[in-house]
Amino acid sequence: MARVKLTEYKAKKLLFTSLKIQYEGYSFDDASIPFAKRLSADKKYVVKVDQGVKGRMKKGLVVLQVEAKNIAGIYKKFHEKGYGRIIVEPQIIYNPEQERYLSIERIRTGFRILYSRHGGIHVEDKANTMQESILPIVTNRSKDKSLYDKELHTIAAALGIQEEIIRHLHDFFTDYYCSFLEVNPFVLIDGKLHILDLAIEVDSTARFFARNAWSNEDIASHTQSSEEEQVVQQLNDQSQAALSLTLLNPRGTIWLLLSGGGASLTIADEFYNLGHGKELGNYGEYSGNPNEEETYLYTKQLLNLAFKSNQKKIRILIGGGVANFTDVRTTFRGIAKAFEEQKTQMKKHQTRVFVRRGGPHEAEGLSIMKEWLSKNDMLGVVSGPEIPLNEIVKRVINQS
């Protein structure tokens, strides 16, 4: 994994603590709203879905001026739309014309800062007011920091705020290994900084260096994932290998067991480019040399999803490039074990399996699979790297 979005609640907690501002928001993820009692009856609140959704205001996932007693009802409505996590904050009254915009993105050569005196939900319409500065990378090895200071000054002057604020935001950004940070909007009321909406993407690979400042629970996820996807997520968290599974179409007819980042993408693209994207049930990868047991458990979850599609005919593609280190024999044994366990169901769904894969112990792996598929009358194509990646996709489509 790489760039992941924190929940707004976690993002604000981290940033506000770092800026020494007290944070008065709450996060809820169940209908009982246990914290509601602590909320004041005289105050008005903002209630927002906190699952990393873009354009929430336009999608009706933000409710303003809410009394504490009505929060539970709003939560229920959001829940019916498929959301489960909300953030509740005291409503702040300000003049919308004061809304300003600032974002920081980590780029190759440093940090791209975008900023404007005109922020808010319609920021895209005000693109012409947006300014850009690039902050250079400053480390303890760097000698010259003047460019950094100069850019900082420019940004602060343009926004009409203290340089210290920009410096703090940037320090926070680097301390927590952020990849992207967007404050839209922020306002100054009586000289005091109010961050109204905040989005932060952190670099998941840097959690150790960021002193474990966030955990998996702080990562915003858009929708409730299926049980099978959750099991694979857990499997991945506990494994050295990289296992991922995303449900694309619960009624899909083509199900993918892919490995290797680039080859997986190429195969999936090919289905999409040939106009068969809608038939894909899932996307996902098993990579990084998973063992037999892990591959078996992974395959089981994929089969579960495939059977739930209720499709009469199912196609499974075991596809990938020529692995450097993932053992084809070991992983194919795991897959064959799951197949063996589920063969009655597979036959019921008239399953046909296609294979294109290479790597260590390729010959043994392919022959294990070929033998099993022939015996159980599910053989589509079993091939090593002698046929191109796109060719196997054509074979699957032609037999669908």
Add this chain to the structure above:
Amino acid sequence: MLDIQTLRTTRKHDAIAIGSHKGIMQSMLDFEFLAGYTEPSLKAIISTGTKYVKLFFGKDEVLIPVFNQLSKLPGDISKNTNFIINTRSARRVLASTQEAIDRLPNLLVSVIFAENVPEAHAQQLINLSQENNSTIIGPASIGILVPQRLKLGAIAGVQARQLVASQLFEKGETAVFSSSGGMTNELIRSLANVGIHLSFAVSFGGDRFPAFSPLDGFLAAEKDKETKHIVYFGELGGYDEYELIEHIKKGDITKPIICYIGGTVAEMFATPPQFGHAKAMAARGEETALAKTKALKAVGVHATTSFSTFTQLVETMITRKSSSKKNTESESRLKVIEGRKASLFVNSVSRDVGGSVEIVGSELLKQAQSYSYGNIVMSMLLGKRITSKPLGNFTEFVLKLVVDHGPYVSGAVNTMVAARAGKDLVSSLSSGLLTIGPRFGGALNQAAQHWLTGTITDTTPDEYVESLARQGKRIAGIGHRKYRSDNPDPRVKPIIAYATILSHHRFIDFALAVEKITTEKKGNLILNVDGAIAGVLLDLLEQEEQYSPKDLQELIDIEFFNALFVLGRSVGFTAHYLDQRRKDEGLFRLSPQEITFTKL
């Protein structure tokens, strides 16, 4: 900037591995063997746990030395290292790369294999690379390949058969670049299948900020005279391709480019998905595969979002060499590799050659006729033929001197007790040998440690004695039950004479200086036989066989000095066994008077 032609023409290019990834290193050695190299370019491994890593070069095994830190690397290796394959974990990547660049003056290219290196560290790697004009490829890269010359990393495959099938020993005109490791191999292989050969290939790695960016790669290809075409597999996510476009517009890159940007399938997802590689997520519009492809097409790149179209473009645009011709040299070398078998042990002592025994490289019978017993023993103990005559003579002298020290010592007593209990020869001898340890017979090794440490750490003998005294420790090699400074052990003088004929003898000098201090305290604290033998052996090994202090320390660590005692004294124990069996006094038993009972 990376100059490919330099890589092709540099005759010798030494490499080291930081982190020990056997699969990758073996594939590099296989490549070089298949290319007809006479020795591997991999000179050292920075890792822990073992002293050597055993790899194949062709069908023979070679031992690549392991050092636990970069700072321990011998000077000539540090100086000659041009290439690094770094397989350390993500957390160690930045620090280890920084150290390597600081320490290795002639470093040209480092390949970083680890995935999950933080973006912030990648930014610093880019700075390091630019400031030091040293190419860093990766993170998450499987490496760089120049046909017939260089394979740094897993690139093009890790199995010898795959390397031959990918025709890496034919020079070509097509540069292959990819953000995906697997697709790098896939492209190389599929080009080979249609008879297209490489000028060079680089795997950039699937991270957001590859230290060696696509732009760096394309500029190197532009500069490279051998390269006529560029084939590129890119992915959605990041802005690297826009940097390329800027330079194509400026006319910095003019060679024809065929490219496929993967990731159109992302359009099917409701929210931007994260694919396998860290950078493969298009959070913003211009990062999508479609947007990038469109922008590349606009500047004349043969860009497509479909792999099928991509392969068709490659086949029609690039003139192929005849594909049927096989490289017979690499094919025949492959047969050598495929017939090999890993050994279970490595040894330098002896072997069987056509039914007769060979000891340290020459036939035993001949040696028995021309060398002394001492020479043969010492050569075998050191695992190589010694050249020093004095060392051989001294060994023989020592073997005689330690042969026995009377029946009273622990080892002899145990041998005799076992013999009288009716045990056989081997059991009785073993019972004696098993007694040898820290208090009995182990003094040689301990004394050697004292003289070595004292000498090489520049401690004065006074300080050394004082520090041991403070810790309440005895000094092994010093002290005798009977002999005193005014009544010296007659054996010591002839022992020391073997060292004093040498031009330098710092170890025995140190031992004697220690003796001078200890005898002032107490008359019987003289240099004893063990201490004298240890000192003389250290001097002989240093002066006559060029052993470094590090080599000597290793001998101490593996109990080499005690070995002489064990060998010599076995004669004594055996004699006592035979003697007891001849006398046959029956089972030995202590009487109650000989053991005092006391309550705790």
